[in-house]
Amino acid sequence: MAHALLKGDTGEWEMVIGLEIHAQVLTKSKLFSGAATDFGAAPNAQVSPIDAGMPGMLPVINKLCVEHAVRTGLGLNAAINLYSVFERKNYFYPDLPQGYQISQYAHPIVGNGHIEIDLADGSSKTVGIERLHLEQDAGKSLHDQHPSKSYVDLNRAGNPLMEIVSKPDMNSAEEAAAYVTKIRAIVRYLGTCDGNMDEGSMRCDVNVSVRKPGDALGTRCEIKNVNSIRFVQQAIEYEARRQIEVIEGGAKIVQETRLFDTKNGTTRTMRSKEDAHDYRYFPDPDLLPLKFEQEFVESIKKTLPELPDAKKHRFMKDYGLSAADASALISEKPRADYFERAAKGRDAKLTANWVLSELLGALNKAEKELEQSPVTAEQLGGLVALISDNTISGRIAKEVFAEMFVTDKSATEIVAAKGLKQVTDVGAIEKIVDDVLRANPDKIAEYKSGKDKLFGFFVGQVLKQSGGKANPAIVNDLLKAKLGKG
Amino acid sequence: MTNLTHLTIKEALTGLKKKDFTVSELTAAHIKATEAARHLNCYITETFDVARKQSKESDARYAKGDGRLLDGIPIAMKDLFCTEGIQTTAASKILKGFKPPYESTVSGNLFRDGAVMLGKANLDEFAMGSSNTTSAYGNVINPWRRKGDDKPLVPGGSSGGSAAAVAARLAMGATGTDTGGSIRQPAAFCGITGIKPTYGRCSRFGVVAFASSLDQPGAFARNTEDCALLLQSMAGFDPKDSTSVNCPVPDYTQFLGQSVKGLKVGMPREYRIDGTSPEIIKLWESGVQMMRDAGAEIVDVSLPHTKYALQTYYVIAPAECSSNLARYDGVRFGLRVEGENLIDMYEKTRAAGFGKEVKRRILIGTYVLSAGYYDAYYNKARRVRKLIWQDFTEAYKKCDVLLTPTAPTAAFAIGDNMQDPVTMYLNDIFTIPASMAGMPGMSLPVGLSSDGLPLGLQLLGRPFDEGTVFKAAHAIEKAANFTALPQTLLSKVA
Known part of the structure; x- marks a missing residue:
């Protein structure tokens, strides 16, 4: 190009x-x-x-x-x-x-x-x-x-x-x-x-x-x-x-x-x-x-701030970001600053994703500047932390974020209030998996005859049954084990 | 009561302080004289109402006992200085009716010190000329006449109205501007004293520009002391002029009467120029003798690039003028002649608004700056200008001041020297080099020609050393004891 x-x-x-x-x-x-x-x-x-x-x-x-x-x-x-x-x-x-x-x-x-x-x-x-x-x-x-x-x-x-x-x-x-x-x-x-x-x-x-x-x-x-x-x-x-x-x-x-x-x-x-x-x-x-x-x-010279190129290279080196993400973040100073505040003590790559896709997307849709963001950098960092420690899944996180964007509540508050905490109890998830498999013998047969795409169907059903709270990784592992493929 | 218009500034200040007369009386005497001498055409705009108002304010200050440096002194203001709310024309049709919404720094300084303005003095259009014949408001007439000849003579230029007004006792002092000799040459032609200080000494803010790197305000009066008083008020650093120099202004009057014993006075050998009247050479020699008699040491010096000064000046000054005068386009102020379209309006306005000499210089300036000619003319002229400056710097290693004639001839008749511009330009041959180098210079009357016209000598000094120029000029003034009056005045006084 x-x-x-x-x-x-x-x-x-x-x-x-x-x-x-x-x-x-x-x-x-x-x-x-x-x-x-x-x-x-x-x-x-x-x-x-x-x-x-x-x-x-x-x-x-x-x-x-x-x-x-x-x-x-x-x-x-x-x-x-x-x-x-x-x-x-x-x-x-x-x-x-x-x-x-x-x-x-x-x-x-x-x-x-x-x-x-x-x-x-x-x-x-x-x-x-x-x-x-x-x-x-x-x-x-x-x-x-x-x-x-x-x-x-x-x-x-x-x-x-x-x-x-x-x-x-x-x-x-x-x-x-x-x-x-x-x-x-x-x-x-x-x-x-x-x-x-x-x-x-x-x-x-x-x-x-x-x-x-x-x-x-x-x-x-x-x-x-x-x-x-x-x-x-x-x-x-x-x-x-x-x-x-x-x-x-x-x-x-x-x-x-x-x-x-x-x-x-x-x-x-x-x-x-x-x-x-x-x-x-x-x-x-x-x-x-x-x-x-x-x-x-x-x-x-003494009063110069860190400039975009220097910041970009630092983001790549210190946070392990891709060149594309780093460039997108440094293109505007408030954005880079927001990212750094949000990423403090959090998973930087995940934070970068959230800033660049969810946050900027929502702001764009609401026709707001970053400076007017209803979600502070610290609040976004809190949300990222909940994803990182498996308290909520990425999917639930989007729901939580949407709520954060229109209220003044933190991610933790919303997760607690709505009972969105992720289910990581293998026994509980296994029970849902078994229910789903039992209800779909025909799909199992199809899957076993080679229709691999149906794996996603089973994951979706389990997550749905769990109200989106089941940990997707555990769901995956259990399904793979039970369907005998993987 | 003495004839108030014949007093010097110093004498008038003393009289006012002693309450021998009031400012209003002093001003009235000058207004009366001006009304009687309108045929000299010294003023483009008379500002008698302003003068009367300023006089009243000045009288009130004297009554309270707080008279200022020039309180109550009636002066003429060259109509190149912008005066707030008062028509400022630069003697050009293109600025007819223009009333600036601001005051020039120099006129503001004079008003601050109590000066009273009688009017806006006539000049060559945009200060371009050596005889005051290019004014759109008619030529000024020199109050002097040749013995037995009634032919009207030029007052010199460009500050002709200022010089003539002071010589004819219509004003006690006047402002001028000097770009290539526009103060010194008319001072010589009119038998008075004029100082052009160092470039950067007086602010150019509010002075209609001719050639910015050369233009310098200065003063006219009837002796060195009065010039010193006027310059004292006018000079000083001005943050509104980037070329103004932040250099302390000394008390100039302290230099008057100081001994010139041991002062080294340079005689530049290149100033013995063909075509200079023998009378002028004789006058120069007598000036040298006066300095010698006063104890000064005469030194032979060389200013080798003098012969290029005139040509160099007539590249640099028109180049700057062609750009400085671009703003007179009929769009925002002054004259506008409507046209078919924008270009037509520009052309018609400038064709009607500018006189012949101004047009000539705009054309020359545009030519020397244009692609293909720039190096051959403008750049070369800048290099030569540097050499001229070096000439002076070298000379001042050997002497403290330079003594030269001011102009190659006495005042000439109106209409003479008009056949070709170069003859006219030669009038400034002795004054232009110092202008190119930015050095301070002064002209003072030293004697009369055989046909009764005043002749002047010029003193040039080191940058910002106007003090030594005053000191040397005062020594010659004392020795020369020039007391002659213009014939037109003699008949009246008698």
């Missing part, structure tokens, strides 16, 4: 994918002004004269943004540049009040790094990070508010962004999705970005090209502003197919910027290379080069 090749008329094609992720730095104020950055405010309610590009206004760097950029760089295992430069990227647009965007170009704050991405089959892959730089966001043009006019909302103008640029190391839509998922997990762990793609605080530009395996890189197209992981996958799949068709049709790929249409899952030309702006980057004379000492970096 990791290296999915696409079939074309002329043979197999390989996709090459690189991503630019714009992650809004989690701060109260903008990159160069004191205006607020809250999402969802009334239009133009969070605009300082600096953000509006008023005459004589000057940018002053928000120190917290610098800290967060360094923090994120460390989370990406990247080189931190003690010297970086803010430059002006010049172009005209109504939602760009200064007529230029302050960004970093030749000297970004963060250089080369790498992260590990987790794939569905449990394998993982390293993806290189080219750079991370700080820049201002633009405002928003609203074209649908008036029949002939466009409106401009500058609330977003000047918001701090980290642009995280990957190397072209991904070869499938799945890998790209896993990359975005991992970046989002990392920034959330670090607290440097909330990762909310639906609010636009994380957006992706996707670069896609195709080539015959082993060939040099093909011409790429950039798909701008894709705002969900699902769309990233759709856009890549469509775009790769389109490029293969173009090439196999005898034409050439034109380097261009494209837009993803979320309605029909296609991409279309936004502007070609010939129309590309000459941005005339030059160092912003209003801002001195950004310089800090290694001690500043070290002081931030």
Whole structure:
């Protein structure tokens, strides 16, 4: 799966994918002004004269943004540049009040790094990070508010962004999705970005090209502003197919910027290379080069939490979890924390199963976040303990869990109140087994003549008779002995 | 009562303290003078109501005995400084009617210290010019005339309105900004004193930007002492300007009158430039003699990259200007000329809003920053700029200040030097190198040309060593004893 090749008329094609992720730095104020950055405010309610590009206004760097950029760089295992430069990227647009965007170009704050991405089959892959730089966001043009006019909302103008640029190391839509998922997990762990793609605080530009395996890189197209992981996958799949068709049709790929249409899952030309702006980057004379000492970096390093990849490997090593389970658990920090609390002193693998299947399933169904879970980690651990010590069976446990989810009771309380304690008394179970066998002589005959599947029927009957309380292992053993097969 | 408009700032402060006259009287005298001299076109916007209100507040403070550093001193504010609620135009049509909702740090500092604002002074459009002829509000006329010639002369630029107002006794002092000589050259042309401090000394917050790495606010007055008082108020670290420098501001007046004995005064040999008027060379030599007589030691120094300064400046300054002026797009403030679509609106607005010189510099700047030309022009200019800075740093190992002419000629007639832009640009040949290097500089009047026009000399100092510049300038001021008045005033006084 990791290296999915696409079939074309002329043979197999390989996709090459690189991503630019714009992650809004989690701060109260903008990159160069004191205006607020809250999402969802009334239009133009969070605009300082600096953000509006008023005459004589000057940018002053928000120190917290610098800290967060360094923090994120460390989370990406990247080189931190003690010297970086803010430059002006010049172009005209109504939602760009200064007529230029302050960004970093030749000297970004963060250089080369790498992260590990987790794939569905449990394998993982390293993806290189080219750079991370700080820049201002633009405002928003609203074209649908008036029949002939466009409106401009500058609330977003000047918001701090980290642009995280990957190397072209991904070869499938799945890998790209896993990359975005991992970046989002990392920034959330670090607290440097909330990762909310639906609010636009994380957006992706996707670069896609195709080539015959082993060939040099093909011409790429950039798909701008894709705002969900699902769309990233759709856009890549469509775009790769389109490029293969173009090439196999005898034409050439034109380097261009494209837009993803979320309605029909296609991409279309936004502007070609010939129309590309000459941005005339030059160092912003209003801002001195950004310089800090290694001690500043070290002081931030000291406050880093355990990061997703480290946590994943620890979960695999310390708890004996599979790569897939470990990846699923660490994908969100609250989930990993919940698991660790629940697994304390319990069977870790069993706990992982319960968190990932029963708990997340129930939460999903109830449309609740983990933080709102009616079952605490400790309560879930208590349930797992009852399964481990054979007090209840897995089947009964599901029943108990369902009860726990809607009440405030612990597993022990529910088991006691409902008399669900598992029957492990061999004599008592044997009596039920005998009853069942006696009642089904015809089935025994069938079974003995080779209909092996009927074994399950006998187990089911015994469990049913016991009200689900009979220990399944004992039931199995007894049945096997009595039916003379096994 | 003496003619109040002829007092120096220091004299006026003394008179106010002694209650010889009130601030309201002082202001009224200046308003009257301004009304009588409107033909000089010094102001784009007169702010007499503001001045009267500030005067009353100032008088109240004097009554309580708590007069401040500049309390009650009527000044002109270059119309490049944003003043809250008061039209700020940068002498451009594109900002007509623009009333900033904020105050520049420098004007705010002056108001904090009690200064009274008479008006927003005329200037070259966006401070781009050396003769105040590019203003969308008409050129300013220099109060000086050539002997026996009534031809109106330019006041210099870009801070022409500020310089002319101070020279014509319409204001006791004025703010200016200097990007390549915009304080020093008009000070020389108008026979007054002007200081451009070190880059980073005065905040640029709220100053309409021309070329951010060069722009520096400074002051005009009629002598070094008054300049020292004004700069004292204007200067200081401002966290709102990232290029402002956190370096203590000394009491500048303490340097005035200090002995220059043993002070090393450098004469850069590259400043003997062809085309400089012989009178200016003579003036320079007499200035050198004055320093020598006062006990200073004259040192021959070299600033080898001087010959590249002008070309370098005309790459860097337009590059920054082309980007700084992108915000005047008709979308949010100032002029908008409606168009068929967005691009059409941009083009029409900027075509109508900007004057010829501003357009020329935007074009040059866009060109030198564009792909394919960037290295040949912009990057090379940045490298040369570093060499120019090194020139000064090397020179200051041998001397404490540099003494040079301020401009290659005296004030010229309106319409002269207009045939091609390069001739005009040559006016700033002596002032631009120090701007490129960010060094402090001051111009003061030292003598008159044969046809009766003031001529100035320039003193340049080490970074943040305005004190030594004041000290040296004061020594020359004393020796030169320049007391000439513009002819237009003489006739009135007499």
